[in-house]
Amino acid sequence: MTVSNTETFEMPEVVIGTPVTFYTTGMVAGTEPRIGFVVRMSRSGRNLVLRAAGGGYYESVRHIDDPKLKINSDHRENGAWDFTEYHKDALMSAKALAKRLNRIEEVMGLSGATEEKAEKKPAGPEEVTYKNLCKQAKELGIEFKGNPKRQWLEEKVAVLS
Numbered sequence: 001m002t003v004s005n006t007e008t009f010e011m012p013e014v015v016i017g018t019p020v021t022f023y024t025t026g027m028v029a030g031t032e033p034r035i036g037f038v039v040r041m042s043r044s045g046r047n048l049v050l051r052a053a054g055g056g057y058y059e060s061v062r063h064i065d066d067p068k069l070k071i072n073s074d075h076r077e078n079g080a081w082d083f084t085e086y087h088k089d090a091l092m093s094a095k096a097l098a099k100r101l102n103r104i105e106e107v108m109g110l111s112g113a114t115e116e117k118a119e120k121k122p123a124g125p126e127e128v129t130y131k132n133l134c135k136q137a138k139e140l141g142i143e144f145k146g147n148p149k150r151q152w153l154e155e156k157v158a159v160l161s
């Protein structure tokens with residue numbers, strides 16, 4: 001595992017309130033999984049804060065696929081998270097339905113959304129992630145170091161947009 005692998009890892013996008021599977025030891029093996037709810041994402045977009053259904057409050061929780069969990073026990077002490085099996089199944093079902101709908105539209109000659117557009121189209125109002133906000137700020141030429149506060153970024157982007 002190289003340093004570049006650990007630095008380039010991007011946590012899957014998740015929204016506040018999403019139920020997730022929480023592994024208290026930071027590993028799947030040897031952990032009785034719990035259900036947790038996303039309370040907040042970090043500014044870096046690398047970890048999040050969870051409230052466990054049983055009552056615990058956990059900060060700096062990394063995604064189970066984060067390479068840093070494998071190389072550093074300090075990161076594992078905060079636990080790890082993954083999407084619930086129900087969430088994964090629902091996502092697969094939605095993608096399968098979008099494919100079928102696109103095929104029906106194609107066969108009927110309707111000019112509907114392409115498969116790519118159907119997969120990317122959110123079900124409800126889209127929440128702008130911190131990562132996307134940083135990207136948008138860089139595209140607008142806003143200079144910043146490290147991880148500036150979200151409110152500051154939102155204000156600068158709004159002014160230049």
